[in-house]
Amino acid sequence: MILAIPSPLAVALGIATAAAYGFAAAAGARLSRKATQWALGLAWLLHAAVLGHGLVGSEPKFGFAPALSVTAWLVLTVYAVESRMYPQLKVRRALAWLGAAAVLLAILFPGTPLHVSASPWLPLHLALGIASYGLFGAAVVHAWLITRAEKQIRLATEPQGGVPLLTLERLTFRFVMAGFVLLSATLLAGLLFSETLYGASVRGWKWDHKTVFSVLAWLSFAVLLIGRVRFGWRGRTARRVLYAGAALLLLAYVGSRFVLEVVLARGAT
Template identity: 70%
Template sequence: MILTSVPVASVLLSAAAAVAYAVPAAGAARLSMPAARAALLVAWLLHGVVLCSSLFDGTPRFGFAPALSVTAWLVLTVYAVESHLFPQLKARWTLAGLGAVAVLLALFFPGSPLHVSASPWLPLHSALGIASYGLFAAAVVHAWLMTRAEQQMRQAAGSFSGMPLLTLERITFRLVSAGFVLLSATLLAGWLFGEQLYGSSWTWSHKTIFSVLAWLTFAVLLLGRARFGWRGRKAVRVLYMGAGLLLLAYVGSRFVLEVVLGRGLG
């Protein structure tokens, strides 16, 4: 835990973002819909400022917690867009809680400084990877909403998410497809340009193995849906499996290195 290495301004911004997220998360039952949306918007904006400021406060840092923070912000961005298209979508308190946890984790575990000799293309490569994380995380949230909606329908209790089940399913697989494209681009760039990006050619590290396994899992999911019409619980299980593997690929390995073993970026 290296909170002392974080600038005071970033600490204050992160604390403000976490408090703003806590408002709709803790007061979901008492806040009106406009008030909850306004609080979530303020938190999302503050979170974005925190992420931007981390790029300009001295040497850029990165690690498992900043990766989770960016992922959470991207998921909330997807939700912000969808809430305008589908005002009945109900996931504010869950996503607000996710945002608060992600901001606080990044505050206490800001990661390690990037090497000054890193390739100028490395941020683009990292951005592709994190964007795929965000899209798959958004797909997981939608899959969870889809599962809950299906359960509510079976119990004749109405739709949990407030959205038609087929609409949720369609959005989920659109997110999976987009995430798969970005993940494919990330892996391809690492394979072709690994030496220019990281100073070493492609190696079968834990991160690489889990990333490739995740890619194969998502490929099977998309193929199964296209050829065999996979849907419902079977498709959701495969999506969860792929997302879990992808989580282990970077966030899991960086957590072990940074927190368990106490090492920086290598």
């Protein structure tokens, strides 16, 4: 199996980033909230440097692991903004471990160069898709927080000052709606501008695994939003549909690229 070899600078930045995330996660329980935020902020900045180096280098590469790395960074970005408004959110350690794992995975599997016949607009198209990944990832994190809070309530162990369940629920659906808009734009661009984006000879969608799973994910999120508005879906029902849609979306690009890059050892974008 032939894998792209990351540059020494990329490896050094990645290791430093993973170490910073690991420190924020491991020492978070012993540090003050402010100190933990500073440590996580440093890791976030290093992570941004890693992503920038990978996307604007002499030979930009992309693949399933970089997609996961960008998604993790976007989720952390959402948390950084949201924690200013809701300091009661207690998910720093989990997100720090997620960031460390995503960065290390991207070092091992740095992706493959973008196709030479692809349009200069392809990175923007990919950015829209990955941005939707990040927003749905944030929605999944909030859904998990709701599940954890409900469990704490049942066990009578809910700490004082937590974010109210209704607030978490509203935030979850706001992220779902925003992600749905971006996913819709990504699919529409792929349908209307496939020749321009990919240099393809066939217009419209190419019905491969990526497209099929993306459309199935879009339908799942559409059903979730309709169920929310029309039938007032909430609780376990809404979370199960959200998790199903997120899993399908993960399989769409990350799953298909994993099979191509690792299982089949191919590099087609």
